[in-house]
């Protein structure tokens with residue numbers, strides 16, 4: 276596929292982006308029936324007459340789902356409709372046994388909000404067009420054919436466990452004027468939505484499990500011209516993919532326009548492997564879903580009292596919280612983003628609350644524990660180490676009983692289930708050798724072994740001291756304070772540090 | 773008042789995945805017209821002070837609590853399935869065109 280290098284494309288064209296994010300709510304039961312929403316159950320074991328569309332079955336809306344979407348709308352600074360209805364979206368596709376999806380059409384429950392995102396220190400306001408309630412569809416697997424894709428498949432099989440899980444669709448207005456930042460803005464927006472949903476506690480927002488899904492719309496126009504024809508890229512399953520998909524579409528559409536061609540209005544699929552997009556369904560013909568008000572469900576009219584009660588349940592917003600913690604911990608945007616992306620912000624905050632210095636808490640969690648967690652394939656917060664353990668080890672370091680190296684050994688043992696830090700220290704005999712006697716003995720032995728090094732140090736080449744300190748650390752199996760060893764060594768040789 | 777064209781019938785037939793031969797389009801257009809006109813008479817009765825309604829019962833906010841309950845077991849759920857494979861409903865190929 277022909278493309279134009281990204282920077283070059285931006286010298287001639289302005290990108291216009293739009294994002295549609297689907298969030299699967301974390302309710303216990305489905306949107307319109309009492310089936311469980313557990314992920315990963317055996318196929319077609321979480322189904323009932325309502326979500327299988329058996330004759331006579333009637334849907335009833337899930338109160339918790341409606342509360343969640345109102346809270347989402349409030350967190351996104353939206354207006355909450357005083358009265359709205361669900362609508363039937365009719366289409367022929369076996370992912371819904373009803374042959375329609377219950378959704379919302381021209382009466383979304385939340386409208387006209389915004390979300391600010393920060394990219395490279397610049398705040399970009401992304402305006403929200405609407406947030407509406409709908410139900411998720413069943414999961415199709417295409418069989419036969421060469422690719423497992425829908426085209427060329429001989430037949431498909433369907434699991435309806437997912438059909439009817441509450442789904443919230445958040446649609447932005449078009450975002451203009453972001454220029455070269457467009458891919459990063461798209462990514463930052465989806466990341467911010469993810470963090471917001473997590474803070475609200477309305478979804479586990481796992482992109483890899485599909486509980487957060489994103490479609491990215493993009494068009495290009497020459498400066499001053501009207502907006503171009505847009506494409507809608509689906510199958511964007513990670514934050515990184517959001518950024519890559521937008522970037523690639525800019526490069527591809529620029530090449531089409533440079534050649535005097537026309538961008539086709541179509542759905543495209545992001546290809547994780549090579550970061551390109553491939554054409555899917557054409558949208559040149561406007562889709563006709565024959566929406567009409569859902570006759571089986573009565574209107575939803577959230578009272579203002581209810582809305583205000585829900586507003587009181589809003590947590591501190593992620594951006595506000597990040598700013599507060601960054602200031603308290605004296606760290607920058609980059610360090611904060613690192614903590615958020617590693618999923619350790621909560622646990623670092625908890626560790627600081629347990630009395631550990633912010634720098635130390637960040638260091639342990641983003642180093643030692645992130646590594647241990649990825650080795651074990653778990654989340655850092657699920658490791659068998661507590662904030663109290665870290666606080667205790669830091670105390671031992673501060674008192675000089677442990678050094679960094681020994682502290683790491685203590686944590687290894689704690690993670691291996693050998694007990695609390697104090698138990699590990701006692702059982703393994705881990706302690707910094709603080710008595711000067713054994714240290715001096717080890718220093719003398721090292722000097723005797725390396726007389727040439729001793730001579731260098733005496734003649735003022737202090738950097739040579741490292742070899743002796745290293746040898747002493749080795750004989751003491753790391754249980755010495757390297758700074759103290761160096762002091763004693765220089766004293767011994769009568770050299771000024 | 774209403775008037776259904778041949779094009780309307782062709783469009784609706786396509787949406788409903790019905791194959792209606794060209795020479796029957798007029799016939800169905802006429803029939804649909806009669807049905808719509810009959811329904812439209814309701815509009816003649818409605819006075820300006822009667823708001824349009826989408827539901828016959830004036831109820832709002834009917835919700836259920838978010839509690840999961842077992843549904844159908846799989847055998848029952850799939851009893852009426854025309855075809856089954858790997859515990860899933862097997863359906864014919866979806867897209868012929870493209």
Ligand SMILES: [Zn+2]
Pocket residue numbers: 305308309310321322323324325326327439843
């Ligand atoms: Zn169900």
